[in-house]
Amino acid sequence: MWLARELVRLVLRIVxxxxxxxxxxxxxxAVGVGGFVPTAxxxxxxxxxxxxxxxxxxxxxxxxxxxxxGVLQAAWGTIPGFDAxxxxxxxxxxxxxxxxxxxxxxxxxxxxxx
Numbered sequence: 001m002w003l004a005r006e007l008v009r010l011v012l013r014i015v016x017x018x019x020x021x022x023x024x025x026x027x028x029x030a031v032g033v034g035g036f037v038p039t040a041x042x043x044x045x046x047x048x049x050x051x052x053x054x055x056x057x058x059x060x061x062x063x064x065x066x067x068x069x070g071v072l073q074a075a076w077g078t079i080p081g082f083d084a085x086x087x088x089x090x091x092x093x094x095x096x097x098x099x100x101x102x103x104x105x106x107x108x109x110x111x112x113x114x
């Protein structure tokens with residue numbers, strides 16, 4: 001059961017991280033000076049490489065502490081309806097590096113395919 005829960009959390013976080021990076025690249029390409037498509041291509045590849053670099057940071061970093069849902073929920077409270085997504089301390093969890101690595105690959109792939 002924990003494997004399915006962690007895979008769903010992984011996919012949701014990859015989609016969220018890729019959407020934020022693609023949104024930032026799209027916004028910057030829209031307000032940039034050159035054409036939209038070449039600028040968006042370059043920015044997607046740059047943001048994808050930055051996500052890959054964040055994936056290489058490793059365990060126990062500030063990035064991992066920022067991605068920890070327990071810390072965020074303690075600071076901001078819980079979101080109604082997402083209790084099934086909450087990790088349990090006894091279950092193994094996936095590292096944030098996997099999220100950044102996969103999201104970086106997605107963003108780079110979008111940049112190459114544009």
